[in-house]
Each structure stands twice: as structure tokens, then as C-alpha cells.
Amino acid sequence: MYDLRLDDALQRQIETAVDVLANGGVVGIPTDTLYGLAACAFNESAxxxxxxxxxxxxxxxxxxxxxxxxxxxxxAEEVPPDAMTLAEHFWPGALTLVLRKGAEVPYAVTAGLDTVALRVPDHPVPRAVSRALGAPITGTSANLSGRPGLTSAAAVRAEFGDAIDFVLDWGDAPGGVASTILDLCGDEMRVLREGAVSQEDIDAALNQNSE
Structure with a gap:
């Protein structure tokens, strides 16, 4: 777990980021592994x-x-019991859950699909930004498509220049293993991407809850 020290400088950056997001902008923020591009998930144009x-x-x-x-x-349209069990066990953390999307989530987020990928990150900055905004934020990596992910605010600024509205600088992101993506929309759960949370970890959490 990260130690978020909300000193005045960081608090001002969070407030600036939230103001930009509330007005439809895009912000670079640190996440568990890389810097990401945040926009208000309920704002389709953003x-x-x-x-x-x-x-x-x-x-x-x-x-x-x-x-x-x-x-x-x-x-989500519904959070099934297994999804809630896994969320309570692994969030904040490196498990992304794919559920049926709720009405507030625009199809721009889901590429026209009826499913949405959700995660509470194990990094306090995106959580603080989302909480202050009062809405979820996008969590795609802050890099041009096809290029390597970036781990510093300076690299994000260099990649996007003036095209990005604001970059929240809280030191280097650590890199590391991406989240596991688990689809819970079908009759049986499916691992769409193997990552930091193993199938054994998932099974153990579900079995523990059923005992």
C-alpha cells in the first residue's frame, strides 16, 4: 500500500486535476504501475x-x-455476489472486474459493448481524484497508442506536450505487473488477462467466502 501524504503541494495538484476533469479535460496521473490518462468517465466528450x-x-x-x-x-448494472466478494478481497489492488455496464457509463467508454472494466487502484492519487470528482475516471496508460508506457510526469509531458490539459506529478510510478482482468458476465468467469492476481488467489477468495 502507498503512503499518501496530503501535503499542501499535492493537495493543490489534486484540486487542479479535479477542476480540469470537472470541465471536461484530460489529466495525466500516477497509478499503481504507470502514469494514466484520466477523464471523467460519465462525460462522453471527455x-x-x-x-x-x-x-x-x-x-x-x-x-x-x-x-x-x-x-x-x-x-455496473448489477454487482453479483462473487464480484462483490472479489472486490472486497482484492480492492484496492490489481484485479480488474468486467461487469455489465450501468446506464451512467457512456458507450464511448466501452467501445459500444455492454460490459465495463472496473478497478479500485492500489494507489491513493487516482482514488483521491475520483473521490473529489464524485465520478469514476478513465485508467488507460498515458502514452501514444503502440508506444511504451510511461512512469514519470516529465515523460508524459514530453509525450503529449500542450495537448494534455494537466499532469499531476507525484514522483515516478513503479512499473511492474499489470492487473488481472476477470470477466464475470458469462455463466462462468473467465480470465481475459493474466496479471498480478493469480487464478489460485481468486479461487481461494471465493472458496473462503463460501465456507
């Missing part, structure tokens, strides 16, 4: 700016970062 900024293909959905477990209920 989400489309993320695609434009990255040069991201329209058919690729964006993951969303939440401030806490309860935010999943705003983003």
Missing part, C-alpha cells in the same frame, strides 16, 4: 478526448478507476 489524445482505436474499450468498492454500483 472520454472521446482520451481516444483522440492517445490515437487509440475506437474499438478498444477503456478501463475505469474507482475511489472505493461502492462506486462499482454506479458503473
Amino acid at each position: 472520454v472521446l478526448k482520451v481516444f483522440e489524445l492517445k490515437g487509440r482505436p475506437d474499438g478498444m474499450a477503456l478501463p475505469l478507476l474507482l475511489s472505493d468498492v461502492e462506486d462499482a454500483k454506479r458503473c
